[in-house]
Amino acid sequence: MKNNNTEDMHSRWHDMGGKPAGKLEFSEHDFELWEKRVDALMVLASSKGYFTVDGLRRVLEDMGEKAFSEMTYYERWMASINQNLVEAGAYTLQELGEKMAEVANRGLTYGECNAQEIEENMNES
Amino acid sequence: MPHDHNNEMSPSGHPYRKDQDHPLTYWQNLEIAVREILVEKKITTEIEIQETINEMDNRTPSNGATVIAKAWTDPSYKQRLLTNASDASRELGFDIGPLKLIALENTKSIHNVIVCTLCSCYPRNLLGLPPDWYKQRSYRSRIVKTPRTVLKEFGLDLPKDLSVRVHDSTADMRYIVLPMRPHGTENFSTQALEKLVTRDSMIGVGLPKSA
Incomplete structure (x- = not known):
């Protein structure tokens, strides 16, 4: 791929510090019950030693930029938690x-x- | 339950989402399935999951406000906070576990802001779950390059002679901003001071309320 920006050649999509982006969106929402359950699954699976936050991030980062725009935050987490648990042999x-x-x-x-x-x-x- | 309040605002002033009444999404299907498998295999229990959610709900920016107000009123505590914020917050009952927490003191010449450019690392033990904008590309990309422009979008227009320092969190190391104590609060009780400490002032995108 042709890319004249040397900085971009060395950073992956999630390493977005300093990249151009639009204005802030200030809308906030209360987390839905299912989102809280996803968060709880991460807390529990990591505290029980199935995988670490690094494992969570490895899968999130490998999903690529498309997932970042098309899936919600906890949808991406759920996909990553599941992959990590399968890899760890939980099921x-x-x-x-x-x-x-x-x-x-x-x-x-x-x-x-x-x-x-x-x-x-x-x-x- | 959220679906009992479709047209009302939540205690935090946000609209409830009708999470229970929408068609099941693939990811919700996955969440239910994984949770039930983990329970069936006795890796966890429904009670443990609910307790984890309760703990999550109990962690709010008022934890952080307790720490900040204590630092404003107790010089030796402030010293401990600046030396080792993990220990100092644990001292008040807000355990960050194995993570390292660093407190950043705002002064007349330095204003601190925190971000996680790589993902969404946040001092959850003191502030709860991060707000949506903290996880957005717009904040993560721009705050490290044009912090003053971004802070203006939050309504914070800092004087030119005030240095702005942006601190990038990692999975293992989190930051909390120790804002400056507002003027005219010399006679305030610790409890009254706590009410002046906002979430945004501990992220560095805002200031404490004035007295």
Whole structure:
């Protein structure tokens, strides 16, 4: 690839300090429950020794710039956590595939597909 | 639960998102599946996950404000904070774990700002989860090159004779800004001082509220 900027030849996309970018967007949002759960999975998986924050970042950085613009922050985290856990042998891709299909069959929304909440609702009624 | 408050604002003044009622996304499907597998394999429990979220929710910028107000009122604490901010924040119950925390003192000649250009490293033990803009390309790219322009977008127009220092965090080393104590607060209690310390003043993109 032709690139006359020597600085750019040595830095990867995520190393964005000093690169041109637009104005700040100040909108903030409260984290959704599923996003907090992703964060908690990272905290727990790393504290239990499955992988480190460096492992999280390795996968995030390898996703490339397209993922940075097309996926949300915790979507990227979830993808990375999953890859790290598979690599660490916590579960197999087959187990994951079966579980994901089972989850998707429960309903249409996040709430409907969440077995824990289905259980809680049953206990309440 | 968030879906009970669709048209209201949250305690922090942000709109709730209808996270439970939207069609399940691929990534949400993955999150549920991974969580359930980890629970089934007894790697974690639903209770442990909920407790981790509760701890996360309990970490807010008021932790940082407690540290800053203590440093403003207790010179020996301030010294300990500037020497080893990990230990000094642990002393007040805000453990940063194995990470290294460095406190940066603002003075009449130096104003400090923190960033993580590579990702989103942030002093979570003192400030909670980072705001969206802290993770954006715009902040991470520009604050290190044109800090005064970026700070103006935050409404902070610093005098030319004040040096601006930008500190880039890493996964293992985080920063917190110790802002200058506002004028006219000599007789303020520590609790009253805490109320003047804003999140943005501890990131360096704002100043404490004035007395």
